[in-house]
Amino acid sequence: MTTYKIVSPRIGKPGDPYTPEDGVNVEALVAGGFIAPDKKSNKPNSEKE
Amino acid sequence: MATTTYLSNPVVTVNSVDLTDQATSATLTVRYDALESTAFGDTAHKFTAGLGNHELTVDLYMSYAASETYATLAALVGTTTTVKVKPASGANSATNPEMTLTGTYLEALPVMNAAMGTLATISLTFKGGVYSVATS
Numbered sequence: 001m002t003t004y005k006i007v008s009p010r011i012g013k014p015g016d017p018y019t020p021e022d023g024v025n026v027e028a029l030v031a032g033g034f035i036a037p038d039k040k041s042n043k044p045n046s047e048k049e
Numbered sequence: 050m051a052t053t054t055y056l057s058n059p060v061v062t063v064n065s066v067d068l069t070d071q072a073t074s075a076t077l078t079v080r081y082d083a084l085e086s087t088a089f090g091d092t093a094h095k096f097t098a099g100l101g102n103h104e105l106t107v108d109l110y111m112s113y114a115a116s117e118t119y120a121t122l123a124a125l126v127g128t129t130t131t132v133k134v135k136p137a138s139g140a141n142s143a144t145n146p147e148m149t150l151t152g153t154y155l156e157a158l159p160v161m162n163a164a165m166g167t168l169a170t171i172s173l174t175f176k177g178g179v180y181s182v183a184t185s
Contacts, residue, residue, distance in 0.1 A: 008116040010066045023131035023151035023178070024065050028124035033115060034066060 008034040055136065060147075061107055062133040066121045073170070074108035075134050077148050079180055103180045105132050105150055111162060111169035119160070122173070126158040132175050143184045153178030 004018040004026070011018060011034050018035045020026050029035045061072040082099030113119045135147040153175040163169050 008066070010068075010116050010121075021065065021131060023129065023153075025125055025128055025130045028064055028121075028128065028130070029066070031124040032066075032120035034120070 003038045004030070004035040005038040006034075007036050011035060058137055060133075060135045060138050063121055064125055064130040064132070068109060068118065068121060071109045071112060071118050072107055073110070076106045077134055077150070078104045080104065101180055103150055103153070103178060105134065105153065105175040106172065108170055108172050111171050118171070122155070122158050125155050127155070129154050129178070141183045141185055147183040149181045149183065150175060150178035151181065
């Protein structure tokens with residue numbers, strides 16, 4: 001499952017994980033640059049240190 | 050006569066993005082289709098509530114800068130989202146209820162509304178969705 005981190009302060013504290021509320025269009029938030037996939041937490045366990 | 054005054058300064062959130070500082074007007078109308086239930090013996094029309102048909106209209110300043118109006122809305126047109134309004138900033142309470150439309154549809158987005166010597170503004174209407182109120 002893809003997890004996201006906050007990029008824009010209009011969403012919350014930048015760097016914090018973002019958990020979408022019911023009905024929120026996550027793709028639009030990514031397209032607008034408000035959130036970004038959290039690559040760190042999306043790595044397979046074998047790639048994590 | 051007792052009255053209360055209310056300085057309009059609502060919080061407006063569209064798809065989780067706080068656009069309060071770009072908003073100048075917000076009107077959330079809660080509406081249910083009126084289904085006629087008048088029957089023989091009645092002497093006046095009677096109605097009962099049908100499907101919810103709620104609507105939020107917001108006026109916003111247009112901005113094409115990062116994390117502003119256009120960036121928020123460009124990918125939302127033609128899709129559904131969640132919008133929230135509440136009378137003032139601060140915690141939700143009985144006197145500061147947060148109203149939410151979940152799964153509301155943005156049919157149209159004016160991507161340009163420019164006139165010489167004025168700030169660009171747009172008016173949006175979010176249609177439908179499930180209405181709820183949070184007081185805590």
